[in-house]
Amino acid sequence: MSVESVWFRRVLWAQLGALVLAVSWLFASNLDTLFPAGGPFAGGILSRADFWRSLNLSVLSATATALVAAALGIPAAWALSRRALAWHRGADILLGAILALPASSVGLALVLLFQYGPLDWLQAWLGVRVIYTLPGILVAQLVLALALGLQAWRAAFEALDPRLELTARTLGANSFQAFWRVALPAARPGILAGLVLAWLRAMAEFGAVLLFCSTFRELPASRFGELARWLHVDRADLLAVAMWVEIEFGRVEAGMGMAFALAMTCAACVYLVRLNGGRIRGH
């Protein structure tokens, strides 16, 4: 091996090492904020009920969003994978554009649709109001989580051998049975990866929720139903929103604590997926 090549390899390794170091340091350099001199750990958030409610809300809403995204997105991705090429290209472009939008524009578009647009009529007809409510969080998270999920699930179905489905049908399966008993199990790794991606994206949603739902912590308890109280999500904001509020008010230790809570939750998720042999590519 030539000298150049040897050095090249070292440079590449050094690069990766530097990257890892930089990222690690980004997180690690903040650890000391968690232990302020003369104050409680992480500004005492662990003993605050609203912190736990926020954590609750984030995790539960992300899970609910991911499940709804799966229920809508997996069959839609299946239908998409069986369509002509034009559909695929269109989907690429549309989903790519949606995922590139800034969160504030996403939130604003939701406001426009739900307050002035066709969905306004839908709400009036159903007798519900989505904006500025807890279900509104789900909607705001769903927009992007679903888009991400669709990309991943479509790719998972595309990667399957088309003859699997055909063979199943020659054995007597109709198209639903071919999907449920053959395609879905065979695509399971990709399906799960998509689910996790959707969950992570929902967890990461902050700006859109801020615009579409605003904050809940100042609202009176009477605005929240039984279910919200039972789940301990009443009067709570998403953890990311709560974090912002803490920072805005100068309570950096508390905000940092919440930031770490979020980061660790996401890291655990990504690590678990890798443990199971999956990979998370892309956004």
Added chain:
Amino acid sequence: MVTESPVRMEGVSVEVGAFRLREVSLDVRPGEYLVVLGPTGCGKTVLLETLLGLHPPVEGRILLGGRDAAGRLPEERDLGYIPQDYALFPTMTVRRNLAFGPEIRGWSRQQVCSRVEELLELLGIAHLAERHPAHLSGGEKQRVAMGRALAVHPRTLILDEPLSALDSSRRSELAGELRGLQRRLEGSFLHVCHDLDEALHLADRMAVMREGRLVQVGTPEEVLMRPTDGFVARFTGNPNVFTIRSASPNQVVLEDGTVLVCSGPSHASAVAIRPENLTLLASEEEPEGASVLEGRVKSVVRRALALEVQVLRSPGDTRWTLLVPHGRRIAAGDRVRFAVRPEAVWRLAGEGASAS
């Protein structure tokens, strides 16, 4: 009682992207092993997919068991299908794969279990029952795919190049197994491939396909000895196809002036002579009734069963291919004489020696 053809195509034409079928008429008889042979890209896969119900024919019709199959979906056609890569369901064990068809059709657990056991026995794969497809060899996968398709007693089994995925040493052995299985089950098999040896080994009847058309359908012997045109001759291992300048009931005159004694129709446009039917002569031999030709050896290639000798004859450097037993002393550049017996000359009505 008239026995219906399990599968019958009448003048079927289909267009799928760049591939097409042109007025294909094919008839799989009960209990017959029919092989469709053709080069890659000739439309064999489209043929199968049309039979399975993926492409509605623009012309003609398909009859399954005597009834028109128009409008019937793949799951309603009762055709067993073995795709090229076997397409075993990757997340299921061999047992679950075999049980799939019966379960879908709502057989009772008892029936499903006993059928699966039967198939495991029949195909000699009982020891593989709990394995997943990823841990099976090519030959084992083929057997499981067969079992899965046979589980629901299909009227006909359709095989898409089932032996291409195997290495050549295994191919012959598994071809034998396929044949044996077909005999034992007394079922109809429709097998598609591009390998001549495979086709000859297995077929009761062969259909030669070219660019979406079936150019000849017949027993292997018919196809080998009495090809309809130059393409079939060349595709079945006979490169000796020559255009005729003129033909009379007793002889033909080739383009380059060679006169061959033979009988046959006068409207022929070319002749085909199988290499194994040409005899290399010693210098003074004069066989009775045969046409004797001379030429210069261009190349000698060693094949498994004989030497393949190419001889050039002037004028025009026409190339003749002969098969000569191993051990004969013969080299490029030698002048040789060979005999063409009248019975060996087969007159073709179809396209001649020009490249196609």
Added chain:
Amino acid sequence: MRPSNSRFTPFDGVSSLLLVGVAAFYLLFLASTAVYLGWADAAHHLARPVLWQRLGLTLSTALISTGVAMIVGIPGGYALARLPLPIPRVLATVIELPMMVPPATVGVFLIGAVATPPVAPLLKIAGISLGHSTAGVILCQVAVTTSFAVCLCAAAFASVPARVETVARTLGATWPRAALGVTLPAARNALLGATLTVFARAAAEWEAVMLFVGASRGATDVLPFAVFLDWNEGMMGGVVTMSLMSVTVATLASLGASLVRRSSRVG
């Protein structure tokens, strides 16, 4: 070849309906900013220079950040795609983390990161102040997009088979020469697509900015951030116009990325 003829089982109907419904929703969603724009109002707002300033700020910061991210991303992505040893799971998780966590969180972590050595003294020496400054915006964008760039570039290089490089090396090229002369050009389209995608992401970044840099007119109010700020103050008209600008930038960049990526697809 997928079976395209199906009897209309309820499942087919439902899944097709979902597909069409989702597609319609997203189309509507994308268009809504333009549809509900009061055009007369918009004309008035577009005449205000501050909007164009903000657009200019957004584009220029995004451009710089994309440059930095790709400078790190291209070699980093190559390393990820080609180095023979498997990267330990923990390391891979760490590298991906900045793109998986909420960007607002990244902003929070930056607060501490620039306040501790060795970065703080370096900044002091260079005379750069990050709070309420454009440099801070760029830092946020870089922090959020770099991991993303590395992963996209890794995918781009992975799409070029390693065999091609090996062949070049058997012909005498050293590894770096093979990488630069063979793999890089082959991955060109994918890398271009990655650049556009990273740019779109950088131009859409504001949450980290909000948490780390704070609002400062003229220096840190990139379009997405300004949308939020003005919205908070109730200035609806300008908000929708600015959002439309952001949406247009994002759509154009991602459209470009899709087109470029497709032109390199095989078959």
